[in-house]
Amino acid sequence: MRFRYTPLQIAVHLGAWFPLALLAFDFFTGSLSANPIQDLERRTGSAALTLLVLMLACTPLNALFGWQEALKRRRALGLYAFMYASIHLLVFAGLDYGLSWALILDAVVEKRFVLIGTAAFLLFIPLAVTSFRFWMVRMGKNWKRLHRLVYVIAPLAVVHFAWARKGDIFRLQGDIMRPLVYGLIVLLLLGLRLPPLRRAAVSFRTRVLLLVPGRDPTP
Numbered sequence: 001m002r003f004r005y006t007p008l009q010i011a012v013h014l015g016a017w018f019p020l021a022l023l024a025f026d027f028f029t030g031s032l033s034a035n036p037i038q039d040l041e042r043r044t045g046s047a048a049l050t051l052l053v054l055m056l057a058c059t060p061l062n063a064l065f066g067w068q069e070a071l072k073r074r075r076a077l078g079l080y081a082f083m084y085a086s087i088h089l090l091v092f093a094g095l096d097y098g099l100s101w102a103l104i105l106d107a108v109v110e111k112r113f114v115l116i117g118t119a120a121f122l123l124f125i126p127l128a129v130t131s132f133r134f135w136m137v138r139m140g141k142n143w144k145r146l147h148r149l150v151y152v153i154a155p156l157a158v159v160h161f162a163w164a165r166k167g168d169i170f171r172l173q174g175d176i177m178r179p180l181v182y183g184l185i186v187l188l189l190l191g192l193r194l195p196p197l198r199r200a201a202v203s204f205r206t207r208v209l210l211l212v213p214g215r216d217p218t219p
Contacts, residue, residue, distance in 0.1 A: 012073050016080035019047040020087075040091045045164070048084035049157050051077050053185055056154055060192040063201045075131050078150075082128040085121055113163035120156035123149050151190055158183045 023043055026032050033039040055077035058070040092114075097103045107114045127147055129135075136143045162179035191197055 006069060008069055008073060009076075012076050012080075016051060016077070019043065019084070037091065037095045041088060041096065044084050044088040044091060045161065048081050048088055049161055049182060051081035051084060052150075052154055052157060053182065053189070055081060056150065056186065056189040060189055060201065063192065063198055079128060079131060082124055085124060089121055113160050116156050116163065117160035120153050120160060123153050123156070127153070151193075154186045154190070155183075158186050 023040065027036070027040075055074050058074045058077070061067045061070040093099060093104055097107065108118055109115070127149060130139065130143065130146060139146065158179060161182060162176065165176065165179055192201060
């Protein structure tokens with residue numbers, strides 16, 4: 001049996017594994033920063049957030065451009081995001097805190113970015129577990145309701161990232177450029193899911209495609 005992979009499918013898988021491969025290369029060649037544990041935490045966290053944002057972008061891309069294949073890549077992007085989030089958590093708990101649950105609990109209680117990050121990860125677990133077709137069929141309409149948690153997880157992940165940086169995103173002070181960019185993108189992607197904006201996006205796509213000879217405006 002032959003499997004045919006599309007260019008987007010290949011790009012998703014290669015792109016998702018690249019940060020981990022580069023991280024492993026830097027680790028084994030001693031090319032990490034002077035604080036390797038912090039480097040591991042930041043890079044795995046950034047990869048998780050980037051993949052989560054790309055997953056959120058799939059539905060708007062289909063609404064705006066009728067790109068149906070983007071919808072088929074949501075699950076892979078989501079699972080890769082969860083993989084990096086899990087590695088991020090393991091580095092934090094295992095390497096940074098030596099699996100000392102007392103210290104970890106203190107960090108969760110005392111550091112707001114750790115609390116927000118933990119909440120986002122715990123909400124992510126049921127989405128990753130039920131991301132397979134078996135659960136889609138078994139849960140029916142409840143599957144969609146459960147997976148709307150991603151609309152909570154993404155903002156929490158952005159806030160976690162912002163508060164973990166040396167800056168204040170709400171006062172526009174310090175190292176906030178990347179968190180601010182992520183926040184604006186997530187806000188845009190979530191906004192495009194609102195019925196009025198989604199209808200406007202579909203209407204815009206239809207009008208544009210009507211101007212293109214031989215193109216069908218329906219997705």
